[in-house]
Amino acid sequence: MILIVDDDIAIRHSLGLMLKRARYEVEAVASPGEALDMVRQTVPELILMDMNFSLATSGDDGIELLQKVKIFCPDTPVILITAWGSIELAVRGMRAGAFDFVTKPWNNVALMQRIETALQLSRKSADSENVQSERGAFDRSFIIGRSKALSDILSTVERIARTNAPVLITGESGTGKELIAEALHRNSLRAQNNFVKVNLGGISHTLFESEMFGHKKGAFTDASSDRTGRFELADKGTIFLDELGELDVACQVKLLRVLQEHTFEVLGDSRPRRVDIRVVCATNADLTKMVAERTFREDLYYRVSLITLHLPALRERREDIPLLARHFAALAAKENSLPKVEISGEAMELLARLPYPGNIRELKNLVERAMLMSGNSILTSQDISRANNIMPQQTVLQQSAALTLDEGERMRIVEALQKYGGNMTQVAAALGISRQALYRRLEKYGLKE
Numbered sequence: 001m002i003l004i005v006d007d008d009i010a011i012r013h014s015l016g017l018m019l020k021r022a023r024y025e026v027e028a029v030a031s032p033g034e035a036l037d038m039v040r041q042t043v044p045e046l047i048l049m050d051m052n053f054s055l056a057t058s059g060d061d062g063i064e065l066l067q068k069v070k071i072f073c074p075d076t077p078v079i080l081i082t083a084w085g086s087i088e089l090a091v092r093g094m095r096a097g098a099f100d101f102v103t104k105p106w107n108n109v110a111l112m113q114r115i116e117t118a119l120q121l122s123r124k125s126a127d128s129e130n131v132q133s134e135r136g137a138f139d140r141s142f143i144i145g146r147s148k149a150l151s152d153i154l155s156t157v158e159r160i161a162r163t164n165a166p167v168l169i170t171g172e173s174g175t176g177k178e179l180i181a182e183a184l185h186r187n188s189l190r191a192q193n194n195f196v197k198v199n200l201g202g203i204s205h206t207l208f209e210s211e212m213f214g215h216k217k218g219a220f221t222d223a224s225s226d227r228t229g230r231f232e233l234a235d236k237g238t239i240f241l242d243e244l245g246e247l248d249v250a251c252q253v254k255l256l257r258v259l260q261e262h263t264f265e266v267l268g269d270s271r272p273r274r275v276d277i278r279v280v281c282a283t284n285a286d287l288t289k290m291v292a293e294r295t296f297r298e299d300l301y302y303r304v305s306l307i308t309l310h311l312p313a314l315r316e317r318r319e320d321i322p323l324l325a326r327h328f329a330a331l332a333a334k335e336n337s338l339p340k341v342e343i344s345g346e347a348m349e350l351l352a353r354l355p356y357p358g359n360i361r362e363l364k365n366l367v368e369r370a371m372l373m374s375g376n377s378i379l380t381s382q383d384i385s386r387a388n389n390i391m392p393q394q395t396v397l398q399q400s401a402a403l404t405l406d407e408g409e410r411m412r413i414v415e416a417l418q419k420y421g422g423n424m425t426q427v428a429a430a431l432g433i434s435r436q437a438l439y440r441r442l443e444k445y446g447l448k449e
Contacts, residue, residue: 002115003044004028005035005065006081007053015048018108019115032065039072046118047078051089059089063096070097077118081106094302101302103260109274110262113164117306120163139186143179144327145320149312153180160307161187166259168244168304169282171311173409173431174359177282178242180309184280185238193237198230200251201243202434208251209267212258219268231264231275238278244304245285246437249297256300279304284409314359321352324360325367329379332368341371346381354388358412410445413438417447 002024004015012028019026027044029035032053038044047069051062059082066078077099082090090101099118102111138158143150160167161184169177178197185195203211210220214229230239247255258264259279263272281304290296314321325348329341343351356362370379370387412431420426428438442448 001025001027001042001044003035003038003047005030005032005047006050007031008050011050011081018112022112032061032068035065036068036072039069039076043073044076045122046115047073047076048081048115049078050081051093059092062089063092066093066096066098075122077122079114079118088298091298091302100306107261107263110260113262113276117164121160121165121307140183141186143176143183144324145317146323147312147317147320149317150320153309153311154183156307156309157183158187160184162189164278165306166279166304167281167307167309168287169280169309169311170287171284172313172357172359173284173412173433174361175311175313176360177284177311178240180311181238181240181280181282185240185278188238188278190237190278194234195238195240196230196234197240197242199242199434201246201437204436205248205251209254212255213264214266216266216268219266223268229264229266231258231277232266232273234277235275236277238280241279241281241304243283243433243437244281245283245287245290245296246440249295252297252300256297256303259300259303281305314356314363318352321363322348324363325351328364328367329371332371336368336372338371339377341376342378343367344378344380347379347384350381350384357409362412409441410447413441413445413447 002019004012004019004026006012006015006028007030009030012030016026016028027038029038035047035049039047049062049066049069051059053061053065062080066080069076069078078093078097080090080093080098080101081104082093082101083104090098090103093101100114102114138154138161140154143154157180167181167184169180171177181197182195185191198212209215210223210227210229212229212231214227214232215223217223217226241255258275262276263274265272287296287301287305291298291301314324322343325343329343332338333340351363351366354366358365366384366388367379370383373387374380374383376383413427416427416430420430424435424438428435431438433441439448
């Protein structure tokens with residue numbers, strides 16, 4: 001049963017009709033008192049709740065009702081209904097335990113998607129087991145490792161893959177955020193449709209709308225032909241928005257509107273277009289800190305982070321290093337037409353001790369570089385040391401197995417600047433980021449001349 005709580009009879013009627021057409025059992029009440037009487041007697045599968053029940057528009061009565069409902073129904077998802085003018089109130093509700101929020105006037109298709117997502121994620125364990133048996137084996141292709149830290153992440157991916165829930169993947173550079181996003185797509189109901197990757201750090205704010213929404217010929221000076229935007233390419237599939245923390249505030253507003261309404265307008269065409277997508281975002285930035293500093297919109301943060309997956313650094317899953325090293329050695333041999341190479345015990349011990357501020361990407365590069373430099377059939381610790389430029393007396397930094405994100409990232413940038421003589425194109429390529437993102441990091445760490 002889905003419970004509707006709203007003092008506006010028109011809202012109750014409209015929502016009730018939509019849900020009944022979708023074959024849901026519905027109950028509707030007009031006041032907080034009636035809502036509490038209802039949840040004392042039964043546990044709804046989901047609650048749609050307004051935020052204001054009096055002449056005052058502070059929303060305090062809605063927050064109070066949400067907190068009381070959560071006492072009786074702690075596991076029932078609550079979707080808040082609010083107006084554009086009270087987004088801040090909706091964010092307060094999310095902090096108080098709400099599952100999601102929708103704005104008035106809502107779009108029925110987008111609202112139904114959120115309702116279905118909420119219901120899917122709150123299924124009982126018995127239902128989850130039935131779903132597991134129906135979908136067969138979980139596809140974890142290209143993800144190497146058996147550590148508990150990684151297994152916990154994959155277990156969550158397996159549970160949420162078949163829903164439409166937006167997912168935010170966080171973690172240091174090189175931890176495999178894109179691979180997790182691909183695993184979400186491969187194991188989803190959208191697997192047969194497009195997986196569209198977008199590096200937001202590489203898109204300037206002036207080109208954001210053209211890249212994301214597309215444009216018609218003649219829409220602006222250089223628009224010599226029609227262009228299909230990334231959102232349209234991802235229709236019925238998954239869009240992966242990498243480096244979300246690099247998006248400026250003006251573009252954040254435009255992105256939020258698409259995620260709210262599931263519609264966008266192509267530049268040069270005023271006709272709104274609907275899109276059916278699953279959104280997966282990734283960042284190595286601390287978005288909660290950026291929200292506090294008002295450089296990232298709080299409402300956008302809650303919209304993209306319904307499910308958050310934090311990927312551990314490689315130094316936090318050292319038991320996976322031997323598996324990864326052997327995998328990368330085999331891969332490098334195949335790609336470079338080299339004979340198979342073994343890694344000696346001493347070399348593996350050395351690999352397992354290194355700090356890896358660049359994480360998995362750094363390990364891959366180190367193994368491949370050692371193979372190319374040595375030409376031996378067995379990699380020794382000397383080969384690894386030579387490839388990593390390790391001096392006999394290790395530095396304090398190399399002895400430390402726990403660098404912070406900022407320390408590790410700054411060190412990698414300094415090393416890349418030295419290695420490539422300050423060539424920004426080569427440095428950005430080596431770090432796996434755009435030139436714009438590199439310039440922002442240089443300014444952040446005081447490295448800009």
